[in-house]
Amino acid sequence: MEILAIIKVEDFLNQVYNQIYGLGDYVGNTLISNCKYLIEVAGTSRITIIVCGVDEFFKKQKKTSNKNYREAILKDTEDPSNLKRPKKRKKNDENASNLSQVTRIDVETALVAVQVELGVNSRFFENPSKIADFVAQVAKAIAEKPFKLEKARTNFSWHIESYNVNCVKIDKSGAxxxxLWHQQLRQFNNVGPEAAQAIAKKYPSPQALIKVS
Incomplete structure (x- = not known):
């Protein structure tokens, strides 16, 4: 069973902040504690956490930081008294301040800890449509897995395409x-009917040829 857990970018970064700067790896609302909860609920560690907009967050963070720096320089230049004036910090800005401290290295460190300790993977996407495409790919892979496993158990790994007009009919007795083996051999370059017949006479099946090699 595969579990895809989508986490809002703000929640994800808060969990990373708590894990790196705050409450530690094992208590509180950290990335590790959240993943442990997901494993407990799902009953499996085959989980991929999905976050949308991480790169965009860091781009905005860098842009805002540069803007604030320029504004601070201009204010201090125009009014030197600003250097001594204490700046008030609003409570509503505390969360934003915490997020602004999170770096890409912090994110990578937290994700490595989660993967090494819990075996949980992660994927970043830049918009919801990319997430939808990824979910569709995973769903398709899961749906096709039983067929591929069954196909891998067969003795013959080659299959003539069903749309081929020269397809060979095989009944339950193996007739x-x-x-079919002749046709498969003739798919190789420079292998004509006579060569295919000679090879098939000595090696009546692909399995026989594999054993020799």
Whole structure:
């Protein structure tokens, strides 16, 4: 069973902040504690956490930081008294301030800890449509997995495409397998009917040829 857990970018960064700067790895609302909860609820560690907009957050963070720095320089230049004037910090800005401290290295460190300790993977996307595409790919892979496993158990790994007009019919008794083997051999370059027949006479199946090699 595969679990895809989508986390809001603000919640994700808060959990990273708590894990790196705040409450530690094992208590509080950290990335590790959140992933442990997901594992407990899902009953499996085969979880991929998905976050949308991490790169965009860091781009805005850098842009805002540069803007604030320029404004501070201009204010201090115009009014030197600003250097001595204490700046009031609003409570509503505390969360934003915490997020502004999170760096890409912090994110990578937290994700490595989660993957090493819990085996949880992660994927970043820049918009919801990319997430939808990824979910569709995972769903398709899960749906096709039983068929691929069954196909891998067969003795013959080659399959003639169903749309081929020269496809060979094989009944339950195995009649037609030798003709199919001839066709498969002829798919190789410079292998004509005579060469295919000679090879098939000595090696009546792909399995026989594999054993020799």
């Amino acid at each position: 037609g397998l030798l003709k």
